[in-house]
Amino acid sequence: MELVTVPEIRAAAELLKPIIRYTPMESSRPLELKVGGPVHLKCENLQRTGSFKIRGAYTRISRLDECEKAAGVVAASAGNHAQGVALAASLLGMHSTVFMPVGASIAKLAATRAYGATVHLTGANLDEALIEARAFEAEHGAVLVHPFDHPDVLRGQGTVGLEILEQLPTAATVVVAMGGGGLISGMSAALKGLRPDIKVIGVQAEKAAAWPESLSAGHPVRLTQMSTLADGIAVGEPTALTYRHVTEFVDEIVTVSEDQLSQAMLLCLERAKLVVEPAGVAAIAAIMAQPESFTPPVVAVLSGGNIDPLLMLHVAQHGLVAAGRFLTLQLDIPDRPGSLARLVALVGEMGANIVDVFHSRQGSTLALGDVEVNLRLECRGADHAQQLAEAVSAAGFTIRQRA
Template sequence: MARVASAQLDRIGVEEIREAARVLTGVVRRTPMESSRPLQELVGGPVHLKCENLQRTGSFKIRGAYLRISRLSEDEKAAGVVAASAGNHAQGVALAAAMLGVRATVYMPVGASIAKLAATRAYGAEVHLVGETLDDSLVHAREFSATTGAVLVHPFDHPDILRGQGTVGLEILEQCPDVATVVVSAGGGGLLSGIAAAIRPQRPDVRIVGVQAVQAAAWPGSLAAGRPVRLAQMSTLADGIAVGEPTALTFAHVQQMVDDIVTVTEDQLSRAMLLCLERAKLVVEPAGVAAVAAVMTDPERFRPPVVAVLSGGNIDPLVLLHVTEHGLVAAGRFLSLRLEISDRPGSLARLLSRVGELGASVVDVEQSRLGAGLALGDVEVDLRLECRGDQHRDDLIKVLSDAPGVRILDHS
């Protein structure tokens, strides 16, 4: 991605980010950086995970939120603050406001994660559920600000937010001095802009890559048009990066300092979450794992040493269960079959015995004589199996397809 001349951009500076780090000392955690052997094997060199999912409130958002609120005047603090968020920024604002003795009001979409909603209220904020998207909630937050005088703490459209998020970039350079590529999830671009502003002036050789969910990717079209462009619609599990349009502030930083923006699918996000759970023992939400998904999908694009930022770990347990199962399917580890077999004694036992001989584990099985179009004397069997991977899954389908007395009606 071509970058414009630096003279065209009045961007936040490294010293400003260093000052932000001093303000945040004792407030935020210096999150760990963990090596990933599976990703290293794919890339052919070191890959490290910057674990902002282990930050206070479960994401990087506390960094920018605290810095922004701490720098308000006493009169502004007395008026309170208001924010709009799908969840992570809400928690960051709520905790930061509580720590600074400021009243906080937060607007969240009606479909916001129950876990994120409960945590935001637990930190002391007054929460209102409005609209279907973050943009809808932001409209209400702006109206509240205009009528009450509360200061709007935007999730990414303020220099102090970018300065706070940029402290992640400082830590990356300290923890991995030889880093060659930094990969960051991107919604509105606050984290990506801040990290780029911290790293680019000090290490112009480092490649900086932003990652979006393909079903909520505002950045590729905006960069191609040379200006922020609003998406007509979005649909992704990665609610934390489902932002319909960048702002002028983040657009200028990303256009100037970020090398590339890539997109990942829902399947790829699910597989990345599964890898973090199984191999790194880390709980990461769909938005937070976008950088890992990009590295897994196209490892040759990323020159090592690579740092992939895990931006958040706040996920509802039911969503985690759904996404994990989705990831198992995407990784060839889970197979659902709808079969037709003879309704004779021993037919189901022989089918299950054959499945066991093929090395698959039966998760559950259901038999019915009431399937639509089912021939007299046959039964329909719904079978869910745990497999060892794509090849094993394909082998199971082939062998069962060729088995006498067995007809596969559907599989997924």
């Protein structure tokens, strides 16, 4: 199986020039302080369709022959590849059909339809949607545009690597989210082809990490289950094509937790003023978790920014909790006049902000003469949250649960 080459990726870049956005590279002061050197963000969340996927989709579809174009294309996707295929097909005057998991983001679903695709919701994940897409291909003759299992897709995605070296020729480490491995395969082929000394690190969500086990086994291995907020990188099994590229070019693969993903998304919102989906912040999550492992100058690829607003609110709140900036206390306090006022005054003196308070005299586990109080508080961080809990306990209030 042939590896994609730098000349092929350069040819894809020329093809894509009038189609894609040359996305900006932004420096990140908070990450620089952690790493001890320059950290830059490659903002593919600002790409057309909100992710890098248009690069590979357009490269693949534009090179179909006239008979294939007339038959239309079909794809399976959790959302970002769907939008890339839909827009690419529309730009080329073709019809596209996309199969998406039943639980796909409403925002991604609506955008895919807006780009002109016929969308079918089927299956619980990408792998099940892909089965339906293959069946549609066999029945209707449409060309399957796989999200990562074709050299032209890898060539298109590899153009991100070319741009990084043009924008930051001194880059020492490039960190990339990975699911099936299409982006990191194409990028690493470009990066290593031009700069063999550069380090390429892939990042997976630990609850959807097929790559570590596959690399240990020496061949692609299918996961039996996945559960992650990062739907864009929730892929159950690599392909032989991406496996070959990753084993050839990628230096290391690390995993990140759901808490780390949510904190990374919060950092993007608060400090970088960038909307990035959970899969798109995987590289930042890895840098935040182990900053000493990344030699600067570092480039973190923000691979996508397509997130449902409700999910964004949920993940942001999860990130606040994980960062110790949001504290929930369930307490028992004496059912006497002034008890609640004393508790509230204590919290105020400690510099916390009460989001809401719930007061109830009903509860099977309550001692006679006690009342249950639930407080949700905004804190300054993990240390402040700990100080608050200790002060509440020292004041004689019984903490039953803390979150």
